[in-house]
Amino acid sequence: MSEAAGAQPVTAALLVIGDEILSGRTKDKNIGHIAERLTEIGIDLKQVRVVPDEEDEIVSALNALRARYDYVFTTGGIGPTHDDITADAVAKAFGVPIDVDPRARAMLLEYIPEADLNAARLRMARIPEGSELIVNSVSKAPGFRIGNVHVMAGVPRIMHAMLEAIIPTLRTGTPMLSRTVLANAKEGDIATPLAEIARRFPDVIIGSYPFMSDDGPNTNLVVRSRSPERLALVGDLVEEMVAHRQGA
């Protein structure tokens, strides 16, 4: 697709780390939130992967994603327990040492009395060499950035705070704009004229999303473009198509 003002889109991938998502025990709430916030600031989330708490899996997914996208975000696996292996896996992926970081230890001490800062809790201050810390305004134990990889907590409230701390540091693109037109029709009834519009405007993305309403099947048509003019033009055409069909 062509880009408004010729700007390169900024791309990202998300790596969700955790057995509990893959077993279904915990229902992920982070993918949708991160997707929405990145879209708002003009970063295109291009891929999500969910992998188990296994070092080889984390390392290979991380290396595949960080080579391909401008940014990678990870969630999960940075707590104090034995199953929290994300920081070590990230260090391994980057081939750097990992040890207790004095800055991270100081952050923990803002929240945890020194007498309670046991060996397990100190695990949360283990940070791969060369990382910048990501402030955690909720419970202090920081995330970190190394290269183009941002490592965040899995607990949604903490992840939200970390993501907001990261966002001002990111290179962003022209946000993708969208306009939704309710079709008041089944997908199959508007598919042909919709495909014709999509064919005429290959630079504009048109998605069709069926859903079940109380009155039966219905469809949301979503037009997306980085150009407000193209969005208005094609959005109007889709609206006219829907209105014409209803008037017919």
Next chain:
Amino acid sequence: MSEAAGAQPVTAALLVIGDEILSGRTKDKNIGHIAERLTEIGIDLKQVRVVPDEEDEIVSALNALRARYDYVFTTGGIGPTHDDITADAVAKAFGVPIDVDPRARAMLLEYIPEADLNAARLRMARIPEGSELIVNSVSKAPGFRIGNVHVMAGVPRIMHAMLEAIIPTLRTGTPMLSRTVLANAKEGDIATPLAEIARRFPDVIIGSYPFMSDDGPNTNLVVRSRSPERLALVGDLVEEMVAHRQGA
């Protein structure tokens, strides 16, 4: 990890196809449901990927996953509109032709009057050569299985029906059992004795999942094993550790 009765675990991956998940417009509800159902029947979901509605992305993700896991499940992209490209991408991944399948066309006619079976709707009967159809008890347009890949709809209600139709056909393993112990503690307070239990029983998986309760931070400890005996043994030890700590 060792397996009860030496049985090989059955593995699976899930490929979620759709721009709307990556843009955050639609919040995925399928990952959690599929993860839960597969776990119940003894299939280990080992990876999830979310990719956009782009043929190359679907083909490469599908080929990577189907080579590595016993089963692959996909959701999304099998409707009648121009952005529904999953069936074509799957045919391309397998290197087989794709055309309107008479069995699939007959299924559509159970739901759609022949006069309404336009070219767009007939797209839903395009099935890669050599596939078996997956019955859709909700709206008839079928999914399909080719090789170890099961292609399902993205609309949750339809996906649920297709998954239930598929399940009796799958090879299943010994289900992973789990037992949850509420720690009534912050993760950092139980991390050391928990790690000690985990170290002693490497064949049993122990996860620690912090959460915010109304009374402050708390933690769920989840013990998982395919062996009821090992689950009972290690679950009891974790419970004793928690009780001992509370009594202390």
